[in-house]
Each structure stands twice: as C-alpha cells, then as structure tokens.
Amino acid sequence: MGSKRCGRVSIIGRGNVGKSTLFNSLLGEKFSIVTKWGGATRQPMTGILNIDWGEVVLVDTPTYIYPRNKLEKIMLSFIKKSLLSSHLALFVVDATFPPSPLELEICSLLRKSKIPSFLLINKMDMVKDFVLEQRMEEYINAFRKTFFYEVMPISAQLGDNLPLLLKRIKAYLPEKEPIFRNPPRPPEELLLKETIREEVTNYYHDKRPQSMEIIIKEFRRPEKKGKTYILAFLYIEDERLFPKIMGYKGKLLNEAKHLARLRCERFLKEPVYLDLILREKKRWRNDLEALKEFGYVKKGIV
Numbered sequence: 260m261g262s263k264r265c266g267r268v269s270i271i272g273r274g275n276v277g278k279s280t281l282f283n284s285l286l287g288e289k290f291s292i293v294t295k296w297g298g299a300t301r302q303p304m305t306g307i308l309n310i311d312w313g314e315v316v317l318v319d320t321p322t323y324i325y326p327r328n329k330l331e332k333i334m335l336s337f338i339k340k341s342l343l344s345s346h347l348a349l350f351v352v353d354a355t356f357p358p359s360p361l362e363l364e365i366c367s368l369l370r371k372s373k374i375p376s377f378l379l380i381n382k383m384d385m386v387k388d389f390v391l392e393q394r395m396e397e398y399i400n401a402f403r404k405t406f407f408y409e410v411m412p413i414s415a416q417l418g419d420n421l422p423l424l425l426k427r428i429k430a431y432l433p434e435k436e437p438i439f440r441n442p443p444r445p446p447e448e449l450l451l452k453e454t455i456r457e458e459v460t461n462y463y464h465d466k467r468p469q470s471m472e473i474i475i476k477e478f479r480r481p482e483k484k485g486k487t488y489i490l491a492f493l494y495i496e497d498e499r500l501f502p503k504i505m506g507y508k509g510k511l512l513n514e515a516k517h518l519a520r521l522r523c524e525r526f527l528k529e530p531v532y533l534d535l536i537l538r539e540k541k542r543w544r545n546d547l548e549a550l551k552e553f554g555y556v557k558k559g560i561v
C-alpha cells in the first residue's frame with residue numbers, strides 16, 4: 260500500500276506535432292482524432308491508463324494557437340485550465356521542423372505554470388539520426404530559458420521510446436492509490452461525432468477543414484433487427500463552398516458519407532445507416548450561440 264503513483268498528465272503543443280497520436284498510443288485505444296491538418300483537436304480528451312505501478316489520467320489538449328476567433332480563445336482556455344490541474348506536462352514538438360516563436364510562447368506558459376515538464380521530440384522516425392541530434396540541440400538552445408525535467412526523442416506513431424517515457428512519468432506523480440477500478444471512457448456519442456469529423460475532414464483536408472463541424476442530430480438503435488440510424492450535419496461557414504463540398508451530382512459528399520459510415524460501423528461494431536447533410540452556419544467560430552450549440556462553451560468557461 261502507498262507505493263502506487265497516480266496523477267494527471269497534460270499533453271501540449273502546437274498543431275500537427277502528434278499530441279493526439281501520442282495520447283492514443285499511450286492509452287492503446289483511439290479516443291482522439293488524428294488528422295493531416297493542424298487545429299484538429301478542439302476540446303480536451305481525457306483517457307485513464309491503468310498500469311502496474313498506478314494510474315495516469317492523460318489529457319490530450321487542443322491545438323495551441325494564437326487565437327484568431329472565439330473558438331480558438333476557448334481552446335486556449337481549455338489548455339490553461341488543464342495545465343492548472345496537472346502534475347506533469349508533456350510538451351510535444353515535431354522533429355521535422357525547427358523551433359517556432361509559438362513554441363517559445365508555450366515554453367513561457369509552462370514556466371509560469373511551474374509544473375514539471377518534459378520536452379518530447381516527436382516523429383523521430385521521419386529524420387536521420389544525425390538530423391535528430393542537430394534538432395534536439397536546436398530545441399534545447401531555443402528553449403534554454405525553460406527547465407525540462409526530461410528531453411526525449413519519441414515516435415508516437417511507431418511507439419519508439421514510449422515505454423521509457425511511461426517509466427519517467429511515474430517519477431513525477433504523487434504516491435496515491437488508484438481511483439478507478441474500471442476506468443470510464445469518453446461518452447460514446449462524443450467519440451462517434453469525432454470519428455465522423457476525422458473521416459470527413461481528412462477527406463476534405465484541402466477544403467478548409469478548420470471551418471467544418473459535425474453535429475450528430477439523431478442517433479437511434481433499432482428496436483429489433485435493422486441498422487443503427489445516425490443523422491449528422493456537416494456545418495461549413497459559407498454556403499458558396501457547397502458545390503465544392505458536394506462535387507458533381509453530390510459525388511464527393513456521397514463518398515465522404517460512405518467512408519464515414521464505414522468508420523461508424525467499425526467503431527460501433529454494428530450496421531449503420533448514416534445520413535450526412537450539408538448545412539451553413541455563418542462565422543460559427545465567432546458566434547457564441549453556435550459555440551454553445553456545438554458544445555464548446557460550458558458553464559463557467561469563457
């Protein structure tokens with residue numbers, strides 16, 4: 260008794276560096292969406308990892324970005340709130356890019372938060388060994404004002420160095436008995452919405468996916484035999500883009516719908532009938548009412 264370690268660990272970093280990939284890899288389950296475009300994760304996703312030595316409450320935080328609209332301001336507030344209650348921060352950077360001014364800002368936030376932080380240089384599988392060494396030097400030099408307890412190259416995708424990372428995490432968590440015997444999972448409907456959003460926005464990755472949103476309007480399981488029915492709206496900000504999203508005779512939207520339905524079926528492990536309807540919500544990322552409707556504004560936030 261008393262020898263277990265438990266605590267909350269937040270994953271933080273700019274867009275597209277691999278935070279969600281790391282989160283999913285550590286948990287061994289796919290909770291967070293992974294996309295080809297930056298700005299994918301918009302609200303924190305929490306997952307609980309039970310290991311022989313204790314329990315890690317992992318939080319995948321939204322993309323850290325200079326906020327340009329209300330949604331991005333909310334995303335930033337989610338990150339700050341998550342840091343406040345964490346025992347450790349994992350700051351993820353991308354080995355294929357040099358340090359950026361935005362990342363210096365993240366360092367300054369970490370310094371102010373005073374929580375122990377690790378610097379994780381991700382996508383080590385993408386660069387040659389000598390380039391990785393140079394990159395690590397570059398990051399350490401650029402971030403020298405910030406003290407990192409560990410600096411580690413990793414590959415979130417291939418799992419390289421992740422067992423070592425977990426071992427190091429243990430040392431920074433307080434001694435405590437685990438709380439969850441059966442760790443709760445994120446709500447099924449949220450995971451489903453995110454699954455559709457991942458498939459659809461990856462499909463439309465060249466058509467301003469940042470301005471797209473998926474909302475599940477209906478989710479009905481069959482009473483006896485038959486398919487589960489899902490009605491989802493794909494919101495975009497400008498109806499002038501409808502023809503580009505629909506494609507000739509609706510071909511593109513049908514294809515996106517087909518791919519999303521297959522993903523829903525894999526996720527729910529049951530046959531699904533998916534209706535995907537295109538809708539306009541003008542400037543929703545700056546519209547408080549729309550942000551409430553889409554679930555980004557909760558009581559006490561903003």
Ligand SMILES: Nc1nc2c(ncn2[C@@H]2O[C@H](COP(=O)(O)OP(=O)(O)OP(=O)(O)O)[C@@H](O)[C@H]2O)c(=O)[nH]1
Pocket residue numbers: 272273274275276277278279280281292293294295296297298299300321322323381382383384385413414415416417
């Ligand atoms: N080669 C390689 N690719 C990776 C690795 N980790 C992530 N990626 C890829 O990088 C892209 C972005 O990954 P995400 O996990 O969505 O990145 P993120 O930091 O969560 O991005 P946002 O949510 O937009 O802030 C995806 O195409 C991933 O497949 C890695 O270790 N190696």
Ligand SMILES: [Mg+2]
Pocket residue numbers: 278279280291292293299300322
């Ligand atoms: Mg993400």
